Amino acid sequence: MKDIAKRFPENPLLSPADIVPSQEGLQVACLLNPGVFQFDGKIWMIVRVAERPEQRGDAISFPILTETGVKIINIPIDDPELNAKDARVIKYKGIDYLTTLSHLRLVCSQDGRKFIEPEGYYPLIGQGLLESFGIEDCRVSYIDGVYYLTYTAVSPNGVGVGLRTTRDWKNFRSHGMIFPPHNKDCAIFEEKIKGMFFALHRPSSLEIGGNFIWIASSIDGIHWGNHQCILKTRENSWDSSRIGAGASPIKTEQGWLSIYHGTNRDNQYCLGAFLMDLQDPSKVIARTLVPIMMPIEEYELAGFFGNVVFTNGHVKSPDNDTLIVYYGASDEFVCGAEFSIKEIISLLQYS
Structure with missing residues (x-):
């Protein structure tokens, strides 16, 4: 294993206590998995804020969105129809x-280390039935003056990819669900290739196939087709269970470089990289054999869901080699690290 991340000494950059809950009766349980972009001369993150009511010992309480607002559901902990083995998802009477x-x-942030909530910018919340369990893990792509926000939309109907666009981060247009369930980890390339939009995404199959990375193309960035599976899990490896794309791929002389996450059978989340052909990104030409980052620090090993490093946001420094990666640690904290793009490329194994 080779961890080449240079973690910020200020980590964690943000913790649940740093964010005010969205409403009375809820508390921030987790901050995680920020999308990252540059705007108005600053580095911005669009952070996933996960909230729940204060937990009592005799019950599990959780919120859902309804047409009239947030509704709190309480289930006795000893209810025989409750399955609460996972800290993130429960099953009750056959429903997740x-x-x-x-x-x-x-x-x-001005310096990429100290982040504040600016005045005049408002939270993005779920809208409608298909986002009634919330919206998560936003990736941001900037193309021709428009910011494309792809995020995970969760509801009783499943997990899909929603899309909103903006030019000023105050006015948004919703385009609904662009990839239906079960799908997530959607990252749109920040440059058109031969006049077409391209995006990585991750459909899932529990019986035939698996949790693999796919690519799709589009004329308008909203309606997608020509889906192709381009990267699969590897048996007996750090990415044997599931894989998913991080932020928008980075254009290099060697190809489109994508940072991705992978998990093993023990649900350890690590980061790796793969390289796609510049003219035809459906062709993967190289991939790292070992992780470039794995959970080793205490804030990455212990938290709401420990043993996790997960990224869906980065920015390049002016030297064009330093990649600043912002990531979620243990599904609870927001952290930062630096990588050398040249060093990542040197670890790629060509096929």
Whole structure:
């Protein structure tokens, strides 16, 4: 294993105590998995904020969105129809529920280390039935003056990819669900290739196939087709269970470089990288054999769901080699680390 991340000494950059809950009666349980972009001369993160009511010892309480607002559901802990083995998802009377309700919050920074919530910018919350369990893990792509926000939309109907667009981060247009369940981890390339939009995404199959990375193309960035599976899990490896794309791929002389996450059978989340052909990104030409980052620090090993490093946001420094990766640690904290793009590329194994 080779961890080449240079973690910020200020980590964690944000913890649940740093964010005010969205409403009375809820508390922030987790901050995680920020999308990252540059705007108005600053580095911004659109952070997933996961909330729930204060927990009592005799019951599990969790919120869901309804047409009239947030509704709190309470289930006795000894109810025989309750399955609460996972800290993130419970099953009750045959129905899956999230233990937290997530929305997206904007924070910004002059130095990339100290982030604040600016005035005049408001949270993004779920809208309608298909987002009634919340919206999560937003990736941001900037194309021709428009910011494309792809995020995980969760509801009783399943998990899909929603899309909103904006130019100023105050006015948004919703385009609904662009990839239906079960799908997530959608990252749109920040440059058109031969006049077409491209996006990585991750459909899932529990019986035939698996949790693999796919690519799709689009004329308008909203309606997608020509889906192709381009990267699969590997048996007896750090990415044997599931894989998913991080933020928008990075254009290099060697190809489109994508940072991705992978998990093993023990649900350890690590980061790796793969390289796609510049003219035809459906062709994967190289991939790392070992992780470039794995959970080793205490804040990555212990938290709401420990043993996790997960990224869906980064920015390049002016030197064009330093990649600043912002990531969720243990599904509870927001952290930062630096990588050398050249060093990542040197670890790729060409096929």
